[in-house]
Each structure stands twice: as C-alpha cells, then as structure tokens.
Amino acid sequence: MKNHRFNFAFLLKPYLGVFLVTICYASSAFAQGTKKSAKDAPVFSQFSYKGADAIYQNNPLQPDEFYTPILQGCYPDPSIVRKGKDYYLVNSSFAMFPGVPIFHSQDLVNWKQIGHVLDRTTQLKVETSGISAGVYAPDIKYNKNNDTFYMITTQFSGGMGNIVVKTKDPAKGWSDPVKQQFNGIDPSLFFEDNGKAYVVHNDAPPKGTEQYEGHRVIKIWEYDVQKDQVVAGTDRIIVNGGTDITxxxxxxxxxxxxxxxxxxxxxxxxxxxxDNHTEVIFSSDNVMGPYIPAKNNPILTQRYFPKNRPNKMDWTGHADLTEGPDGKYYAVFLGIRPNEKDRVNAGRETFILPVDWSGEFPVFENGLVPLKPKLKVPAGIKNQTGQNGFFPNGNFTFTDNFTAKTLDYRWIGMRGPREEFISTGQTGLQITPFAKSVKEVAPISALWYRQQHNNFETTVTLKYAPKSEKDLAGLACYQSEKFNYVLGLTKKGNENYLVLARTEKGNTTMLASEKVDVRKPIQLQVLAQGDDYQFGYSTDSQTFKNIGGTVSGDILSTNVAGGFTGSLIGLYATSANDIQP
Incomplete structure (x- = not known):
C-alpha cells in the first residue's frame, strides 16, 4: 500500500461536497429484517481471545517499563486532552456502533475505557455507511473558560458532515451533535485563554488552484462558542499544500x-x-497565521528505514500533544505492526512517545529512528495495564462469559445499536438474527471484537440448532462487507453443517463443509500465525478439528481490502444466509 491516501481520496469522491448530500437515515434500521423468536436464537458463551506476538515474548517488561502501542488493534487517529490530573483519549470508529471510544487515565500508562462519545442514534447515523466511511479523526478539547469538553469530528454518513458534541463530564454522556457549516475533514478546536475559539481543518484548495493529486490545504475559522458554529467569512488558508509546496x-x-x-x-x-506518513510542525506569532514550517521537519516518521527491519512498526503520524504528569510532554499517534508478509490486519493502533519541548519546537524522543516496543514509565507511576480494570497490552488473554448485565465496552456493533439484537444472562449471549448478512451495507446482527495481535487464538462455545438453510450462526473474521471469512452452523435438508466461506471483493467461495451434531454445544476456533489463518471446531471441548486447511489472511488486511479499519472477530448470526454446503 504505497500511498494509503490514494485509496482515501478514491473513497471520498462520493462524499466531497458530502455536506451538501443527505443520505436518508431510517428511523429504525431493524424494521428491515425479521427477528427469530428467542427460543430459536443462537447462544454464545465462553469466549476467549489470546494474543501471542513474538515481539512481546522477546521483549518482556521490567518493572519501570510499559508497552507501546498503548491501544492495540483498530484504535486509529488518537486525540488527547488533559484537565487537571485527568487525561481523555478518543479514536476514529468509522461505521462501528457505538462510535468514538473514549479512554481515561491519570498517568498516560494505565487506561480505562469509560464508554463511547457517540452512543445514540441521534448522534451516530451510519446505517448505510460502508465500514471505512462513518466517523473520522475525532478531536477532543477542554475549554477552561466554560468548564466544558468538546469533541469535533467528521461523520461521512447520514448527511451529518462535520459535527460538534460537548459535555461537562466525559464519563456521563455527550450532547446531540451540532452540524458545522464548513466542508473538509479532520477538524480540531483551539481555545484561547481569553475565551476566543477557533477551528482548523483539512480542505481542498480553492477551485481551479489544484496543483497535483493529493494537494490539500489547512484552513482556520473563528468559532462562536455561544452558537457552537464557525463565524461565516472568517476562514483563512494557513497552510497551502504542506511544508514545501514545490x-x-x-x-x-x-x-x-x-x-x-x-x-x-x-x-x-x-x-x-x-508508507510515507509523517508529522510536521509550523509556528506563528498570531493564531490566524502566517505559519512558518520548522526547518527540522518531519518531527515523526518511520518512512526512511529498511522494509525488513525486525519488530517493524510503521506508518506513524496523526499525532496529538499533551503535558504529562511528570511535567514532560507526550504525544499519542497512530502506527501499525504489520505481519511477516508486511500486511496490516490488526489495523492502525494508538502509540505514545515522550516529547522534548525544551527548545523552540517539540522533538519526539526516538521519533526518527525505528520504534521500539517498550518505554520507561513516568516517574512515580506503576504499570497496571491488564489489572484493576485497566486496558491490557502486550500479549494478553481476554475472556467473556456474557453473564454480566452490561457488555464490556470492547464489544461493538456494526451500523446500529447492539441492544437491538442481543441479550445476556446466565446461559451467555443470545443473538436474535437479522435478515441481513455480513456482506450487506446495513446493520448486522453480530458482536465484534478487534483483532489485536498478528498471532492469536479465539474460541467460543455455540449452542444452536438452525431451522433452515437461511439460518446461520458462528464466527466471522471481517475486514469489511466485501472481504471476510465466515465459519458457521447452518442446515441443508435434515442435516446440520459447519461451513467455511471466503468472501473477496464481494464474491463468496465455499472452502469447506462438514456434517455436525448440534444436540450438544459446539466450540468454534480461529487461529492466526501472521498471514496464516486456520478455522476449527470441537464437539468435546478438548480436541479441535481443522476445517478448510490453512487459509490466507490477505483479505483481512488493508493492503488487499483497502479502507482504514483493522480486522474484527465477530459472533455472528443471520436469517439471510447464502452460504450453502
């Protein structure tokens, strides 16, 4: 993927002028499909995800160290803000529902997810959104002048465009969105000490002035805090093309x-x-510019290093700065950890580095050398990742029996609320199927967990007796609606079958099928060793039998599938199955 943004530009073509186009959003996504009665619905239990990446096995932590990335899997485009001792971090979520995961920390090492910013259908309208449209590049800010947190983002769906939501407490829910009256993407707010506010964002150059493919500008507006709207006529281009347009x-x-x-x-x-992602910086004596690029740009990149370097981490950029608890600056940014074939299956992740800002410009410490997986914790901080409710990183195991009244925040839906098709209880997770399959651009009845390692093992127990060939439930490995694997139970005649299918560019190929006995629960399994994936099942909870041999994870990578998300592992059910043994 030599120029990932080429795909981005192609993706955006249907949306540029996006804010002039309204995509109808139905009042209920789920009226389209017929729900099965509860007694027919599949029940999932004993879910387990276990990561086993060599980079963590070969680089064990010392007591004063922690791992970067701090958020593994599809947590791209991080933005961070500080209020007192509290830090909040948000990420892009595209067509996932709820949208914009939000995390809290008091030390930049240990993070807890406290929810999602966009968790209601009045805020998030992604029903007809392809997986890589939806919500892009959220920016979170705190305005001390009115003691309010703001999140501004671009929502490429539902006629939303650029939107602002706000709250007094990020853990207690956010307002409905205010649509902004400007085009472009990647908006960010800036609040002056005197109460004035501004919005900066990426935009197309003025019509007729485009000089080359990928030519963009940075624009600034004054922002009216009372009206939550940019001030018409105040826009100004402060960067044309980049650091050196020539x-x-x-x-x-x-x-x-x-x-x-x-x-x-x-x-x-x-x-x-x-591959060519970088972070650059400019400075000015006036908030409205002109902004002069630093002479030492870029200040963060991985693009200059050998492609076959060990422990490769790449694509670094899209950074945000904050002052740490030790008085030093830190930056969060996106990056990737590709597999042995240089494919990106886990997606773009959230990394962190200390930043030396003792001189005129911030300097990312080791930001211009190959990234290393470990950092020193700030003075006085204890690494508690994976303990006491803090998010894990490195190699870890996540398990869920689904007996809690509320879902773990790591479980997400696609294009619609999870509550429309799930229930949890002592027997596990019950999914009421929609008459929609994973290949459709619609809300689908599946719960998703992000792939967070190149090497992992996932198992889940499924209790299910399909009633017809239209019924299917099982596991899905999903890069998008056009690129995915499905391992599921279905029916043909009077027999029950386990089927494995591969969908590439929207075309589905049956890879394997086997008759199975569904009178007892069956365990389903996915094993990944880099690009090699294997699917299997067990009827005795001990011995797993492979189905379909070893298959390529190529279609689960952004290199092959395109787009901007990482691969997801889904507990999936449908009453519109078209995979036949």
Whole structure:
C-alpha cells in the first residue's frame, strides 16, 4: 500500500461536497429484517481471545517499563486532552456502533475505557455507511473558560458532515451533535485563554488552484462558542499544500494548534496515512497565521528505514500533544505492526512517545529512528495495564462469559445499536438474527471484537440448532462487507453443517463443509500465525478439528481490502444466509 491516501481520496469522491448530500437515515434500521423468536436464537458463551506476538515474548517488561502501542488493534487517529490530573483519549470508529471510544487515565500508562462519545442514534447515523466511511479523526478539547469538553469530528454518513458534541463530564454522556457549516475533514478546536475559539481543518484548495493529486490545504475559522458554529467569512488558508509546496507534499491533514510561551504551533500529518506518513510542525506569532514550517521537519516518521527491519512498526503520524504528569510532554499517534508478509490486519493502533519541548519546537524522543516496543514509565507511576480494570497490552488473554448485565465496552456493533439484537444472562449471549448478512451495507446482527495481535487464538462455545438453510450462526473474521471469512452452523435438508466461506471483493467461495451434531454445544476456533489463518471446531471441548486447511489472511488486511479499519472477530448470526454446503 504505497500511498494509503490514494485509496482515501478514491473513497471520498462520493462524499466531497458530502455536506451538501443527505443520505436518508431510517428511523429504525431493524424494521428491515425479521427477528427469530428467542427460543430459536443462537447462544454464545465462553469466549476467549489470546494474543501471542513474538515481539512481546522477546521483549518482556521490567518493572519501570510499559508497552507501546498503548491501544492495540483498530484504535486509529488518537486525540488527547488533559484537565487537571485527568487525561481523555478518543479514536476514529468509522461505521462501528457505538462510535468514538473514549479512554481515561491519570498517568498516560494505565487506561480505562469509560464508554463511547457517540452512543445514540441521534448522534451516530451510519446505517448505510460502508465500514471505512462513518466517523473520522475525532478531536477532543477542554475549554477552561466554560468548564466544558468538546469533541469535533467528521461523520461521512447520514448527511451529518462535520459535527460538534460537548459535555461537562466525559464519563456521563455527550450532547446531540451540532452540524458545522464548513466542508473538509479532520477538524480540531483551539481555545484561547481569553475565551476566543477557533477551528482548523483539512480542505481542498480553492477551485481551479489544484496543483497535483493529493494537494490539500489547512484552513482556520473563528468559532462562536455561544452558537457552537464557525463565524461565516472568517476562514483563512494557513497552510497551502504542506511544508514545501514545490515538493508537492500530499494530504496535509489532522491539524492541531498549541500555544506555548505566547507563540502558536500548528502540528499536522503529511504524506498520507500509509508508507510515507509523517508529522510536521509550523509556528506563528498570531493564531490566524502566517505559519512558518520548522526547518527540522518531519518531527515523526518511520518512512526512511529498511522494509525488513525486525519488530517493524510503521506508518506513524496523526499525532496529538499533551503535558504529562511528570511535567514532560507526550504525544499519542497512530502506527501499525504489520505481519511477516508486511500486511496490516490488526489495523492502525494508538502509540505514545515522550516529547522534548525544551527548545523552540517539540522533538519526539526516538521519533526518527525505528520504534521500539517498550518505554520507561513516568516517574512515580506503576504499570497496571491488564489489572484493576485497566486496558491490557502486550500479549494478553481476554475472556467473556456474557453473564454480566452490561457488555464490556470492547464489544461493538456494526451500523446500529447492539441492544437491538442481543441479550445476556446466565446461559451467555443470545443473538436474535437479522435478515441481513455480513456482506450487506446495513446493520448486522453480530458482536465484534478487534483483532489485536498478528498471532492469536479465539474460541467460543455455540449452542444452536438452525431451522433452515437461511439460518446461520458462528464466527466471522471481517475486514469489511466485501472481504471476510465466515465459519458457521447452518442446515441443508435434515442435516446440520459447519461451513467455511471466503468472501473477496464481494464474491463468496465455499472452502469447506462438514456434517455436525448440534444436540450438544459446539466450540468454534480461529487461529492466526501472521498471514496464516486456520478455522476449527470441537464437539468435546478438548480436541479441535481443522476445517478448510490453512487459509490466507490477505483479505483481512488493508493492503488487499483497502479502507482504514483493522480486522474484527465477530459472533455472528443471520436469517439471510447464502452460504450453502
């Protein structure tokens, strides 16, 4: 994927002028499908996900160390804000529902997910959104002048466009969105000490001035805090093309403004979010510019290093800065950990690095050398990741019996609320199937967990007796509606079958099928060793039998499937099955 942003530009073509186009959003996504009665619905239990990446096996932590990425799997485009001792971090979520996961920390090492910013259908309208449309690049800010948190983002669906939501407490829910009256993507807010506010964002250059493919600009507006709207006529281009337009830089985007020592700093991503991704910085004496690029740009990148380097981490950029609890600065940013075939299955993840800002410009510590998996914890901090409710990283095991009244926040739906098709209890998770399959651009009855390692093992127990060939329940490995694997139980005649199917570019191929006895629960399994995936099942909870041999994980990578998400592992049910043994 030489230029990941080429795919992005292609994806956006249907949406540019996006804010002039309204996509109808039905009042209920789920009126389209017929629900099965509860007694027929599949029940999932004893879910287990176990990561086993060599990079963590070969780099064990010392007591004063922690791992980066801090959020593994599809948690891209991080933005961070601090209020007192509290830090909040948000990520892009595309067509996932609920949207924009939000995390809290008091030390930048240990993070707890406290929910999602966009968790209602009045906020998130992604019913007809392809997996890689929806919500892009959220930015979170705190305005001390009115003691309010803001989240601004671009929602490529439902006629939403650029939106702002806000709250007094990020853990207690966010307002309905206010649609913004400007085009472009990647908006970010900046609040002055005197109460004035501004929005910066990526946009197309003025019509007729485009110089090359990927030519973009950074624009700034004054923002009316009372009306929660940009002030008409105040827009100004503050960066044209990038750090040096004569070099034809592409996709200047993800802008953030910071103020330090009465000077303004504009930090942006440049080069597209693939192999050439970088972070660059500008400075100005005036918030409205002009902004002058630093001479030492880029300040963060991995693009200069050998492709076959060990423990490869790549694509770094889309960064945001904050002051840490030790008085030093830190930056969160996206990056990837590709597999042995340089494919990106786990998606873009949230990394962190310390930043030295003792000079004029911030310097990412080791941001211009190959990234290493371990960092020193800030002074006085204890690494508690994976304990006491804090998010795990490195190699870890996540289990869920679904007996709790509420779902773990790591479980997400696709294009619609999970509550419309699930129930939990002592027997496990029951999914009431929709008459929609994973290949459709519609809400689907599946719960998803992010793939967080290149090497992993997932198992789940399924109790299910399909009634017809239209019924199917099982596991799905899902990069998108057009690229996925399904391992599921279905029926043909009077027999029950376990089927494995591969969908590539929307075309489904049956790989294997076997008759099975469904009078007892069956265990389903997915094993991944880099690009090699294996699917299996067990009828005795001990011995697993492979079905379909070893298959390629190529279609679960963004290299092959395109788009911007990582692979998801789904507990899936449908009453519109078209996979026949």
């Amino acid at each position: 070099q034809k830089p592409i996709w200047i985007e993800a802008p953030h403004i910071y103020k330090k020592n009465n000077r303004y700093y504009l930090m942006c991503a440049q080069g597209g979010t693939g």
